[in-house]
Amino acid sequence: MTLVSRVLGGKAEEIGAAATTVASIRRTAADLGYVPNATARILRGVSSRTLGVVVYDFEDPFLGALIGALQRLAHREDHTLVLTGFEQRREDPDALRPLAKHGISGLIIVGSGGRENWLEAFLARGLPVARIGTSPGATHATVAVDSARGIAALLRHLSSRGIRRVGFIADALPAHRERRRVFEEQAAALGFGSRPEWGVTRSESGAAAGLQATRELLGRGGERPQALLAAGDAIAIGVLRALQESGLAVPEAMAVTGFDDLPLAEALTPALTTIRQPVAELARTAFAWVAGAGPARAGTAPQVLLPGELVVRESA
Amino acid sequence: MTLVSRVLGGKAEEIGAAATTVASIRRTAADLGYVPNATARILRGVSSRTLGVVVYDFEDPFLGALIGALQRLAHREDHTLVLTGFEQRREDPDALRPLAKHGISGLIIVGSGGRENWLEAFLARGLPVARIGTSPGATHATVAVDSARGIAALLRHLSSRGIRRVGFIADALPAHRERRRVFEEQAAALGFGSRPEWGVTRSESGAAAGLQATRELLGRGGERPQALLAAGDAIAIGVLRALQESGLAVPEAMAVTGFDDLPLAEALTPALTTIRQPVAELARTAFAWVAGAGPARAGTAPQVLLPGELVVRESA
Structure with missing residues (x-):
């Protein structure tokens, strides 16, 4: 097998080819109009270098940033993304047919989830699977922002401003229910006063939930x-x-904090104190697991939490 | 060729099979674990029922909603989506390799754009192409919200509130530059007073552009x-x-209008008067063109504009 065919077959790493050589071979092949067809590669038993991306929630305000980050990594590492997703977060196995159709070599799940039955077939095949988000009792690799650490950072900040009575507002997303649970734990642990009626979870999503709650x-x-x-x-x-x-004036009569640091958080009136999600690092971790020889491929199932950064602005 | 193989080969429509029969055959095949492999289909010369989706801007606040709508249609019509996109809106042909690798049967571009050289190879092959967004001088099918009609509706509304002096705030996105051009035309046509210095375009994106401008x-x-x-x-x-x-109090000292009707527009303080994008219909139109026997397949290049809806709230 020649160096060129190894590189174009996605096996350059096995023979330790220099990155510049690999890039040069790929460029030449591209100039010649050569495209390693996924079908031909599967028939040869070579990895398809195709990652399935299963989206739990197309209304997630982070979705664009996460998919953008994954796409950049895929492009750089010569992988492609096949996209699918669930309707209203219902884990419908039928939605997964594209993944079989395109012979994926790895699976990235975007979003926290609940039932995992649909995943068993993928895990049984030894396919590397990584989730950006959490899943209770997951037997696959997950990476998410550390909600407990983020909420604790917000509470310590509020405490430093003399605040002792705190409430929590959420919608019904699994990740947000989890943050509310963590809030109750942390508020108690840090000696805050919080009454049950100061925690309100609504079934609307996003801003509508915040308004009604x-x-x-x-x-x-x-x-x-x-x-x-x-x-x-x-x-x-x-x-x-x-x-x-x-x-009620914010923050004088009521302080307010968010979680995520969406691009608009800074431009709100008042600008929002929040926890910044490590978007690029979340994407990088999940991608490396499924595209590389990381823990997801080795059959272990690490549950990694990355710290978010406290960003203090006007609202609290 | 049996009815079953025609249905599973995606040719049910050619023989006019009843929808219930098609659904029943697909369900049986799914229960048996049969998946029509894209590779096998391409080798047989059958449409891959695979649509490439090229994203111009992963930071587009509409991206999730649009991709979600396309995914729902693809799922319902037994197509799959292969995702790719450009870095910072630069049309890099190298980003298109996934589309060749997976043997796509149609191409949907999400986002307004500029240079179209990269598209020529796809159009030359007779591949159906549709864009959600506009492109100056496009030779492919495009569908977008009618900015001129939307801006005119906003101006008429402002006029009915006694407002005569109007300005325009934009970032550097092609769609937004186009809206500014349309604003200047419409404001002049409707007899509004607008000075050149009341139109400000900034190179930041989104909220940051609005703030600085x-x-x-x-x-x-x-x-x-x-x-x-x-x-x-x-x-x-x-x-x-x-x-x-x-x-400056809004709307008393200064009225403000948006364009898009993002989910958060209603919850802003003050709630935003804006134009609602017809997201579902944009996705439906583009999908039908590339997956069906629509104008994109027939080689014509319709430029369709869909009306957005004026939503009056507190800000103007």
Whole structure:
């Protein structure tokens, strides 16, 4: 087997070819119009260098950034992405047919999830699988932002501003339910006062959930928390809106924090104090696991949490 | 060729098989674990029922909704999506290799664009191509929201509120530059007063562009417009922020409008008056063209504009 065919067959790494040589061979092949057809490669028993991407939620405000990051990595490493996803987060095995059709060499799941039955067939085949997000009791590799560490950082920050009474606003996404659970644990551990009625989870999504939940909380009367933690930045937009309707100044009468650091967080009025998701690193970790010889391929199932960064702005 | 093999080969429509029969055959095949392998189909000369999706901008706030809508259609019509995209909107032919590798049967481009050289090879092969977005002088099918009609609706609405002096805030996206051009035309046609210095385009993207552009406009002093039209909702968030910094009440001292109707537009303070993008219909039109026997396949290149809906809220 020649060096050129090894490189074009995606086996350059096995013979330790220099990166510049590999790049030069690929460029020449491209100039000649040569494309390593996925079908021909599968028939030769060579890895298809094709990653399936299963999206749990197309309304995730991070989806574009994550898929963009994965696409950049795939492009750089000469892999391609076949996209599929579930309707309204329902794990429908039928949605997975594209992955069989294109003979994928690895699977990246984008989004936290629940039932994992649909994954068993992939894991049984020894296919490398990595999830960006969490899944209770996952037997596959997962990488996600460390919610507990992020919430603790927000609570310590609020505490440094003299805040002791805190509430939590969420929608029904699995990742947000998990953040609410973590909030309750952390608030108790750090000695904060938090009443059950200061935690509100709504079934709407994003800003609509934040708006309705905060209206509900304020409408009940009685003692109010001094700060509301929103499970995500999109939710925080609705929280800010509800507080403005009630004439409560932020952060003076009520501090507000988000989670995610979406591009718009900085431009909100007031600008949002939040936890920055390590988007590039999440994508890099999952990609390396399924495209390389990482732990996902070795059959282990690491559950990795990456720290998010506290970004302090005006809202708290 | 049996009915079953025709159905599984994606040729049911040619023999006019009943939809229920087709569904039943597909269900049986799925229960038996049969997957029509894309490779085998290509070797038999059968359409791969695989659509390439080329994304111009992974930071487009609409990307998730559009890709989600395309994925739902693909799933329903038994097609699969292979995803690729450009880095920072640069049309790099190298990014298109996945499309050759997977033997696509059609191409959907997501995003407005400029240079089209990279497309020639696809069009020359007679491959159906459709773009969601516009492209100057496109020789392929395009479908987009009708910016001129949307901007005219916003201007008529502002006029009905007694507003005569209007400005425009944009970032450097091709679609937004086009909206600014259309704004200048429409504002003149409808007899609005608009000065060149009331139109500001910034190279930042989204909210950051809105924030910097509005600061720039207000910082110049002199007579101010009564309303600022933002080229997109994300930009409007930055416009609102800059006005709030300057102590200008919205809409009393300055009305603000967006374009897109992102999910968060309703929850902003004040809630945003904007034009709703017909997301589902954009996806449906492009998908039908490339997956069906529509105009894209027939070699014509329709340029279709769909109306957006004026949504009046508090900001104007």
